[in-house]
Amino acid sequence: MNSNEITSIIEEILIELAKNNMLEGELNFSQELYLLGPNSPLDSLSFISFLTKLEDHLSTENGSDIYIVLNEVKGFDINKNQMNVKTLVEHIVELTK
Numbered sequence: 001m002n003s004n005e006i007t008s009i010i011e012e013i014l015i016e017l018a019k020n021n022m023l024e025g026e027l028n029f030s031q032e033l034y035l036l037g038p039n040s041p042l043d044s045l046s047f048i049s050f051l052t053k054l055e056d057h058l059s060t061e062n063g064s065d066i067y068i069v070l071n072e073v074k075g076f077d078i079n080k081n082q083m084n085v086k087t088l089v090e091h092i093v094e095l096t097k
Helices: 003-019 044-062 085-095
Strands: 034-036
Touching (some): 003 044, 003 085
């Protein structure tokens, strides 16, 4: 999968979560949007829901199971506890090669 496809999937999932009132504040989607961390519109439960939906969608699109392990995401610093869309997209592109 390419980065545009993955970005679109992420945006679709976030829009769905927003419609279900699972985001804090207004969704302003961009590559720099934090999905994890203090500036994220996702709380811990909505982040888990987001990841589950993303893994399911990616697995269906890819034809095989895909799991996102945060410790394996390049650019994710567990000490800072922040991850944006761009960092996650880059990781998924590598996973789906």
